[in-house]
Amino acid sequence: MPVTSAENTFSAYRSSRFHFLERLKSGWLVYRENLLGRIGLVLLACFACMAAGSFIPPLIDPIYHPMSGVDPLISYSTGPSLRHWLGTDFIGRDIFSQLLTGARIAFIVGVSSAFMSIVVGTIVGMVAGYAGGTTDTILMRAADVVMVMPTLLVILILAALFGQLSIWIIVLLIALFRWPAVARVIRSQTLSLKRRPFVDAARVTGASCFRIIFRHIMPNVLPLALLYMTFRVTSAILIEAALAFLGFGDPGTVSWGMMLQWVWKTGHMFQAPYWLLPPGICISLITLSFYMVGRAMDEVLDPRLRKEKALE
Amino acid sequence: MGMRKYILRRMVGVIVVFFIILTALFILFRLAPGDPVSRMVDPSLTPEDAAYLIDQLGLNQPLGIQYIYYLKNVFTGFMGISFHYGQPVTEIILDRLPNTIYLFTTSVILSALLGIFMGKIAAWHRETKIDSVMTIVALFCHTLFLPWLALIMIWFFGYRVGWFPLSGMISPEVWVTPGTSSIIKFLDVLHHMALPLLTLMIIHYGSYLLIMRSSMLDTLNEDYIITARAKGLDEKSIRDHHAAPNAALPLVTSVGLSLAFSINGGALTETVFTWPGIGRELVFAVSSNDYPLAQACFLLIAGVVLMANLVVDVMYAYLDPRIRY
């Protein structure tokens, strides 16, 4: 029936390109009903405030600088006080300001590496799904290989060979090893989109493959990619923290993983709960909140989950 | 009979992937800055020993020949001498491997069983208090930062309460005393294993619970569940004999896929609890620039991951009759 398929073409095209805002709005209405999703957003906002606030302490007094700020009066770890709200580390640096900086690093690492792995994963997935055949097989085999590799250990080996890794190299490496799951999901989505009438319509009007993939398929897989991004953020944060914890983080930055490494390596874990608890709680909470946001978004995107809820 | 062909095909796949990893590692070792020879041969060796080792590893040959030597050595189990221990690395990793297997397989199996069981319960009581509490706790546990949890466990159960040893796998004094029965030795290992095991289980059971729960919810909507109910089966039998086996199927695959994730966790746990396994050895080797040891540990782990994935796939095919041809 030519009429209906033309209608489909039109609506899919419109809804993906011009009505993005409207979709966002209706998605938000569903999202808003999810309690965990709301909590996740509030927590993320708190962490964002921490990250933004991390610039303030060093401005107040250089002794609050997370890396180089050493309190002249203190040269060992002390508990919380008015001068140092969360106490100091083993050479007298302020734990609170380290914690704030850690939030900034976590966001930088998490968001940028998740963004990169999403870009790679989405492109690979779309190309594999759209092209099919040998291209598909090769790309998906590659994805399988990368997928089964334990990312942390791979990065460790690379750290052994290439020496100390800087934070941006770590971000890049995490992204490089975390795309396959995204690629798989996007590929299967692309496979189903490929059979929709609006793609046929575009092909008939002579659109190039490049144009079909980026103008017609991409807008439709983007929400899914965005969802996967939240999960990639958590795994990137955890991997960076674990690397730093094992002593392979960027020595020029303070991250929560590195703070934990200091507590552990300097043998303060039994004496200094004020130092052991905050970074661990922060890592766990930030991953939890990204996870909760992701699950709530999942509910927005997956009508099946929504229906189940509506009927109950 | 189709099964055998399927296994064979998957095995060929695994071998190809292992070759790719082997080759990638070979190239990386030559690509990295610095002298490749000093990376495989301990610079502090006497010149004669060093020359002998270089000869054995084929490091004085052109690259192509080196690659052949490298493959031959990997398969005959000669992968150089550890800088730190001064022993062939194969001996070291074969010594550590069982320890890792004990801890790792126990933790994966126990947390999967726990997750499946609790996921089943949560799905069965969906949208009730039990369900929400279980789901939220699982989410929370799943996102805990593993090394931190390990430290907290040591701090609390090892230090504050003092129920469990702080680290290691055995208490030497128990083992050197002559005449200690093997039961005591076994209990000693168990005592040391408790905390790392608990840590791994807390981290991993949550993801199994969440997957099982959603898979079970899907299954409960299937028509064959209504059939079972119409047949007059009681609810418990429906849940345990009709819904759960079907719901657990996708879990088998996800155990395979999350294996890489679990191995990261295993290495971290071993390191924090100083459990003498492969993961800790790898971290140690990397920190002390013991390249031959790091290379061997990594290859072993990669091999094990690939094999485990194969086993999981075969198991899935065996459990789900729909795949079996």
Added chain:
Amino acid sequence: MTLLDVSNLSIGYRLRDRLIKAVDSVSFSLEPGKTLGFVGESGSGKTTIGMSLLRLLPENASVLSGSIRFEGRDVYSLSDESLRAIRWKKIAMIFQAAMNALNPVQRINEQVAEALLIHHPKMSKRDALARTAQLFESVGIPENRHADYPHQYSGGMKQRAIIAMALICQPLLLIADEPTTALDVIVQGQILKVIRAIQQEMAIAMIFISHDISVVADVCHDIAVMYGGRIIEAGQRSEILETPAHPYTRMLLASNLTLSDHSFDMPTVHQSRKANIRHLGSTKENDMCPFVCHCRQITDHCQATPQKWMVLSSSHRVFCNNIAGDLTK
């Protein structure tokens, strides 16, 4: 004694913020060994009635009023245990989605035997499997396929297995919910033949649900036509086929070429669905004609006043008050 007696049954589905009545004041009864067919378009409440007889309604559905009495006992006040004893042993069911009604990871004969073992706990598994094999033979499943898994069966074979499963406990009542809808015409004919033969041989009472009036006419003694959650006309097969009274029944018959050669435009599902919801959602819906939106013989009277049952013979009744003049023609 009447085997099954349903009186004034209403069933509603709760949605997020409203209640949708799927079955409205339905009454019928069934004698042992008789067959009753329900005909109506999708959404008319046939399946809901079928499921309610075994108390298998989904969680968001509830019986709003009325009663279902099986062998004189109210199904909805039975304890869970006595309900389980009735399920399958006394009332068995052939489900609409036969393709998915079998558990994919169990062998078919074991699933069928399971039904027997549930109700005869003392029976050995071997005896149960032997009985299953016997029954499989009579529904026409070859012996070497008995222990297969569901995915290895074709649609028709699955349906045969399900019929065997429904019969294994020799129930008093069989509910067949669209048993042939998903099958192609040839297989459909074979399956209907099997059902009819077995029903006659074992003298099982049957409720046969279908959207296809020719299929129902083929199998049933009595026919009830449903529209919008109500029975709008009920009677013996000959009465419904030869002297249909309700305008909807006539349209239904007319739309079926094998039973009549008149032709009518049927209201599309889309339109009638809409009408259905609007009608059921309103509060003053009591006993108004559900077909009012599509009726060709509509009068002002129809829209304004509640309808009453018109009794045309001892077995034939119709829920339309606008037929008196019409019937005499």
